[in-house]
Amino acid sequence: MPDADSMPVLDLAAPSIDITRQLCDIESVSGNEASIADAIVASLAGLDHLEVTRDGDAIVARTRLGRDKRVVIAGHIDTVPVNHNLPTRFETIDGIDYLWGRGTVDMKAGVAVQLKLAVELVDPAVDITWIWYDHEEVSAELNGLGRLAEHRPDLLAGDFAILGEPTNSTVEGGCNGNLRVELRTFGTRAHSARAWVGHNAIHDAASILAVLAAYEPREVEVEGLVYREGLNAVGISGGVAGNIIPDECMVHVNYRFAPSRSGAEAVDHLRGLFPGIDLTVVDLAEGARPGLDAPLAKDFLAAVGGTATPKYGWTDVARFSAIGIPAVNYGPGDPLKAHADDERVALEQITECERGLRAWLTA
Amino acid sequence: MPDADSMPVLDLAAPSIDITRQLCDIESVSGNEASIADAIVASLAGLDHLEVTRDGDAIVARTRLGRDKRVVIAGHIDTVPVNHNLPTRFETIDGIDYLWGRGTVDMKAGVAVQLKLAVELVDPAVDITWIWYDHEEVSAELNGLGRLAEHRPDLLAGDFAILGEPTNSTVEGGCNGNLRVELRTFGTRAHSARAWVGHNAIHDAASILAVLAAYEPREVEVEGLVYREGLNAVGISGGVAGNIIPDECMVHVNYRFAPSRSGAEAVDHLRGLFPGIDLTVVDLAEGARPGLDAPLAKDFLAAVGGTATPKYGWTDVARFSAIGIPAVNYGPGDPLKAHADDERVALEQITECERGLRAWLTA
Numbered sequence A, B: 001m002p003d004a005d006s007m008p009v010l011d012l013a014a015p016s017i018d019i020t021r022q023l024c025d026i027e028s029v030s031g032n033e034a035s036i037a038d039a040i041v042a043s044l045a046g047l048d049h050l051e052v053t054r055d056g057d058a059i060v061a062r063t064r065l066g067r068d069k070r071v072v073i074a075g076h077i078d079t080v081p082v083n084h085n086l087p088t089r090f091e092t093i094d095g096i097d098y099l100w101g102r103g104t105v106d107m108k109a110g111v112a113v114q115l116k117l118a119v120e121l122v123d124p125a126v127d128i129t130w131i132w133y134d135h136e137e138v139s140a141e142l143n144g145l146g147r148l149a150e151h152r153p154d155l156l157a158g159d160f161a162i163l164g165e166p167t168n169s170t171v172e173g174g175c176n177g178n179l180r181v182e183l184r185t186f187g188t189r190a191h192s193a194r195a196w197v198g199h200n201a202i203h204d205a206a207s208i209l210a211v212l213a214a215y216e217p218r219e220v221e222v223e224g225l226v227y228r229e230g231l232n233a234v235g236i237s238g239g240v241a242g243n244i245i246p247d248e249c250m251v252h253v254n255y256r257f258a259p260s261r262s263g264a265e266a267v268d269h270l271r272g273l274f275p276g277i278d279l280t281v282v283d284l285a286e287g288a289r290p291g292l293d294a295p296l297a298k299d300f301l302a303a304v305g306g307t308a309t310p311k312y313g314w315t316d317v318a319r320f321s322a323i324g325i326p327a328v329n330y331g332p333g334d335p336l337k338a339h340a341d342d343e344r345v346a347l348e349q350i351t352e353c354e355r356g357l358r359a360w361l362t363a
Helices: A016-024 A034-044 A104-120 A144-151 A192-197 A206-214 A263-273 A295-304 A317-322 A347-361 B016-024 B034-044 B104-120 B144-151 B192-197 B206-214 B263-273 B295-304 B317-322 B347-361
Strands: A051-055 A058-062 A070-076 A089-093 A096-100 A127-133 A160-163 A177-186 A219-222 A225-228 A230-239 A248-257 A278-285 A327-329 A344-346 B051-055 B058-062 B070-076 B089-093 B096-100 B127-133 B160-163 B177-186 B219-222 B225-228 B230-239 B248-257 B278-285 B327-329 B344-346
Touching: A016 A096, A016 A104, A016 A347, A034 A051, A034 A058, A034 A104, A051 A144, A058 A144, A070 A104, A070 A144, A096 A104, A096 A347, A104 A127, A104 A344, A104 A347, A127 A144, A144 A317, A160 A295, A160 A317, A177 A263, A192 B230, A192 B248, A206 A230, A206 A248, A206 B206, A230 B192, A248 A263, A248 B192, A263 A278, A295 A347, A317 A327, A344 A347, B016 B096, B016 B104, B016 B347, B034 B051, B034 B058, B034 B104, B051 B144, B058 B144, B070 B104, B070 B144, B096 B104, B096 B347, B104 B127, B104 B344, B104 B347, B127 B144, B144 B317, B160 B295, B160 B317, B177 B263, B206 B230, B206 B248, B248 B263, B263 B278, B295 B347, B317 B327, B344 B347
Parallel strands: A070 A127, A070 A160, A160 A327, B070 B127, B070 B160, B160 B327
Antiparallel strands: A051 A058, A058 A127, A089 A096, A096 A344, A177 A248, A177 A278, A219 A225, A230 A248, A230 B230, B051 B058, B058 B127, B089 B096, B096 B344, B177 B248, B177 B278, B219 B225, B230 B248
């Protein structure tokens, strides 16, 4: 049992801005989520309207009101490594008030809003499954949401899901898929003083780079949202020694593809772009369609206001999409500040997100 | 003093083929030349017609007959690492007799012929400076011939030089120069989910590879010999992580240039091919003109017979060329077998080289 004196305590009656600060000041880099998970569980103790389940450092808190619909609202509690950006501080820049520090954007402000509403909303319009989970910022096989889906798929059941990833408190639907492949060219080694005896594999990679440099990424409309794709070399390597004609060159390519395309179709697209080139898939994550045609989603969008936009980065909404639950991203913070050393969230966005979620869940 | 029982002994009265085998079976990978140098010094002891000087593991043996002309004949005694190819063995392939094993081609057959003639020719037509030296197969600053040129430049003096590097026992004049540069492109990092925020440095390298792939190397006639150039990527690297737009890409380029071009002109040529690209010279060795217009060279070519051809690879003839001594390559062995695991010299070439050198030195 943790030492009561050293265990951090959360005050969920405080404003969500203050809860954000409390959460951020509990360092929880991936793999070190035990303290913050302990604090969350402790802060939910004694609430009759929630059934709390813990799996590792993931926590599920569910209402059981017998409503027609159930909504899953989730957020991860880990962060990328701290880089001299804790503890948090308040800043004002160009007249805008911010909370600065690791986790403020990605994504403890979102978690703070969720925790505040989990305590407050004893009689929401829909049943709610709140999920706070670990290991989102590291390799996919460690992901706490993925682990929950395997251990307790029943806990993920729902009609609609909202992931609190930073979206500037607007609704971002679905996400692009993510494919990484290694393209290889092969030649014949020779001494570079007699290059004509060999065949230069790096020179053969010229055609690959030419295709990448000339490629015009698509903009694809999916259920009313326009997804912007991207095709990029993210690595290249080749060479044996300064006097050897190289017999192999590898170009590591990352394709972010709109959710109108399946992973298999994305692979086929790359095979078509690089005919005859050796291609190995090293990572493939399906995209997620925005799901904004679901009735609950339409209500949600109407309640929080604004216009939905596409999510470009891959997020865990794809895990919900994969099990048939429409899901969107909705959380405070500018995604361009996620992982940045000067990570900071505009305080107004925290309040805005709290207002939007409350309006919908109590409508 | 070495243990007399363990010190290898050379029998320089044996045929040059047998001397080759004796030399090869004394392992002398660069840095481990002491035993073979000891054996060479011991085998020359008591020869009145030679003045022997040792510098490290380099040995200089000079006649002092007061001839009009002095010829320098040199060979290195080290090899690249052994790879299960010692001790040597005799092989017959398609009716041709070979000595197989590390050093047979590069270049102990040449050294064997030189040692045999050094002992035999007590009254040659020209004064001769025989040089056998260490550390040719490793970085240039360790080179034994370079060290001698610095410690005892007087010992390198001469009117013409012959280096016993493998040339299939034909005369190969001069050598190509050797330039290595690093070309770099620079971009702006960004998350690959929002590639348009950044700038991809690897894509910018497309233009470099396109130039290299399309480049048609020159064939340049210098003093009657046609040198074949080569321009090749010998390495490429770039990339930060699988989800990051890379901000730097480096292409390592090797230019082998005809001796009609100076090193500075070679650098200018590359700057012209890659305008605006960041270029760093990492290695530059001047070429050597063939020197076949020197009277001694003409006599030599007439004596050994055959047609002179250019040497493509860089050799230590350039060190003689740099100090104003015309120099050619002439030695047994197919240069394409140098450093190969199946390194082997045709026995006939050893005898042919011995015959050619003897004919000229006694004419």
